[in-house]
Amino acid sequence: MKLRTYLLLASTISIAFIIVLLLVFFQYMLVTREQLVWLCTATVGAGLASALLFFLLVRPLENSVRRVGEGATRIAAGDLRARVEATGLKEFRQLAEQFNRMGTNLEHSFQQVKAAESAQRELVANMAHDLRTPLASMQSYAEALEDGVLEDEAEYRRYIATIRSETIRLSELIQDLFELSTLDARAEAEEGVEPAVVEDVLLELHPRFSLQLEAMGQQLRVRLPERPLRVNMRARHLQRVLQNLLENAVRYSPQGGIIWIAADELADDVVRLSVTDEGAGIAESDRKRIFDRFYRTDRSRSREGGGAGLGLSIAKLLVEQYGGTIGVEQPEGQGSRFWFTVREAKTVH
Known part of the structure; x- marks a missing residue:
């Protein structure tokens, strides 16, 4: 039910209740017929005036509510930059300001999520490169040793030393990643530590x-x-x-x-x-x-x-x-x- 219809219905019920009450008064001779007619006419007139006043006053309220609804629809459709003009009564201005703050917070949160996703993609890409580089080097040197293409002892030792250094490099990277994840899991600072x-x-x-x-x-x-x-x-x-x-x-x-x-x-x-x-x-x-x-x-x-x-x-x-x-x-x-x-x-x- 629309707000306008709700208010008009409430006004109609009030007028009907007053008229019924006047009829009861007339039945028990608390008012004369002439007084009843005048009171009913005044009641109906006041009701019509009230209905007209409701109609005029409700329109800006409906406009304010409609603006908030349209803003919410735009945000729901993905337009996080949607804002509502803060006009009208004080309460609706406050509602519009709160809505705009909500929109700003949503936009900021969405930007943070996008930045986190971008950082995560970059992290995965860098991890893949830094893990793949020593692995590829180790594989190529190991294949050369396996094929027996090296006859020089010094060259053979150099290949072995390179594989060992790449293994150490890979181990250090994995250790760094492990330590980084361990530090991320700690929510509180160390207390009672030995200086x-x-x-x-x-x-x-x-x-x-x-x-x-x-x-x-x-x-x-x-x-x-x-x-x-x-x-x-x-x-x-x-x-x-x-x-x-x-x-x-x-x-x-x-x-x-x-x-x-x-x-x-x-x-x-x-x-x-x-x-x-x-x-x-x-x-x-x-x-x-x-x-x-x-x-x-x-x-x-x-x-x-x-x-x-x-x-x-x-x-x-x-x-x-x-x-x-x-x-x-x-x-x-x-x-x-x-x-x-x-x-x-x-x-x-």
Whole structure:
């Protein structure tokens, strides 16, 4: 039933009830015949005037309701940009504003879903490439060995070494994917962790890069406070973050470059750790996405260097797991400075 019909029906029922009541009064001689006629005429006249008033007043209400209905129909048809003009009575203006907010939220949510689907497709494509590349290399070298085409012992050993290195590369990629999925599953930050000593973590981490640094003629320099610096992060997690940042710095630093690891104490017991290299630097447009999974500023160079584009994503998840932030900036001169924050652990006396 339409709103107009509903109101007219309600008005008609009210008029009929009043007339019946007047007839009852006339029957019991509470009113005269002349009074009955005048009262019935007045009642019918008032009813007609009320019906006309209802008709005039209901039209803008119907228009407001129709606009909202048309907007809902457009959204249901897939037009998430549909909006309703906020005019008319206060309540209908509020309804239109709420409807428009709903439309904006739906459009934003749909854009997020599309972005997530696009990122998922890119993720799958990159995973397929990074898994296929070492597998194809291993297959080709294994087939060459199987066919017995190699007679030179040195060449034979080189093929075996290549297969082994590609196996390690594939294993590291799978381990990174596993760790990334494990970190995604953690909803809360670590609590009650054993603080890590930054100096101890670096001493344990340095031997892993000594050969690479020596081969590239690079130097690793460290600037830490003179006292032991303890931070609220598990030692293995702090080590993983620094390892990923150092791997990135070593990979992109030039021959004979200097890599700096520094710790700065900020306000509110916050420590900022940074890794600075002397590489080519990162374009400002790439800095916003550098921590995205599988994102590479130079895809061909990254693949040649063995990077899968997961190290910085893992570092970001680990840092945020402990309530810190991570970023990259351009220092004075050439290079990049990757930094992250973590809370300092208070020493209990």
